Amino acid sequence: MSRIANAFQRKAKIAYLTAGDGPSVDYFLALVRAGANILEIGIPFSDPIADGPVIQRAMERALKNGTNIDRVFQIVQEIRRQSDAAIILFTYLNPIILDSEGFLRRAKEAGVDGILVVDLPYEESHEFRQECKRADVAFIPVAAPSTPLERLGQIATGSDGFLYYACRKGTTGAKESLPLDLLNQIKALRSHTHMPIAVGFGIASSQAVNEVLQTADGCVVGSYFVSHVERRCRVEELEMFAKELFSC
Numbered sequence: 001m002s003r004i005a006n007a008f009q010r011k012a013k014i015a016y017l018t019a020g021d022g023p024s025v026d027y028f029l030a031l032v033r034a035g036a037n038i039l040e041i042g043i044p045f046s047d048p049i050a051d052g053p054v055i056q057r058a059m060e061r062a063l064k065n066g067t068n069i070d071r072v073f074q075i076v077q078e079i080r081r082q083s084d085a086a087i088i089l090f091t092y093l094n095p096i097i098l099d100s101e102g103f104l105r106r107a108k109e110a111g112v113d114g115i116l117v118v119d120l121p122y123e124e125s126h127e128f129r130q131e132c133k134r135a136d137v138a139f140i141p142v143a144a145p146s147t148p149l150e151r152l153g154q155i156a157t158g159s160d161g162f163l164y165y166a167c168r169k170g171t172t173g174a175k176e177s178l179p180l181d182l183l184n185q186i187k188a189l190r191s192h193t194h195m196p197i198a199v200g201f202g203i204a205s206s207q208a209v210n211e212v213l214q215t216a217d218g219c220v221v222g223s224y225f226v227s228h229v230e231r232r233c234r235v236e237e238l239e240m241f242a243k244e245l246f247s248c
Contacts, residue, residue: 003086003113004138004161007037008196012162012218013209013246016040016090016200017225018058020067025078026235031225032085034242039079040116040220043072043091050092050118054223057230069095069103073110080111088114088140088161100128104135114138114161122155129159140164145185152192162196162218165189178208186215206245221245 001009015036017027021044028039044062048055076087089112096103096117107115115137120128122141132139138161143152145167156163165186167179179185182199189197199212200220212219224245228238 007086011213014038014220016222018042018062019072019075020062020065021058022229024075030235030239031242032083034239035246038086040090045092054226058226076110086113090116093120101131104137108135114140116140156193156195165199166201167199183215
């Protein structure tokens with residue numbers, strides 16, 4: 001069983017940070033100790049159009065720190081030596097498009113289990129999906145409230161990871177509450193795919209995590225953790241915050 005599939009045997013608790021923003025390896029390992037069983041590692045990019053201000057600033061900091069693809073793979077390797085948590089990469093197409101096949105090969109060798117390319121539309125993704133299969137790296141499709149339900153079957157075709165459901169329109173960023181119709185949204189998704197469903201975009205409290213995991217197979221927390229990294233919290237502090245969030 002793959003590490004991703006193993007995480008979804010229970011409820012998947014997915015934690016995001018941007019690679020190279022602070023002491024990444026220590027931060028990611030703290031999230032694992034706190035209960036995260038899938039790590040989502042963001043590849044720094046200068047124009048992260050799906051992300052809100054918190055993650056935009058994280059990517060700017062990581063780029064100023066000189067974080068490049070080589071450094072991202074070093075971070076993955078260091079985490080993999082110390083943890084068996086599933087690792088997925090969150091990226092935009094631009095940083096990997098020049099040699100996507102070589103990128104995926106290196107990702108697999110480093111210990112990556114899956115990849116999410118947030119700005120790659122389904123209609124343009126066939127070749128990349130095939131490259132993912134050859135590299136044995138799970139392609140993670142993304143759906144949103146604006147995605148027509150009849151299109152979901154196409155989006156999920158050939159994917160062997162999970163469906164990432166961005167439950168809000170707009171960019172990433174912590175929110176105080178969940179969409180009122182989230183339960184109905186997830187029910188509709190389930191009628192069009194048998195893949196595990198992980199919900200992200202705006203989850204920022206233990207109550208929200210608990211509510212999501214009552215209906216979905218996994219939750220994704222990003223901006224909440226990144227905001228603590230932005231204020232240069234200690235590793236122990238981040239672990240404590242994550243334990244509180246994932247306490248359900």
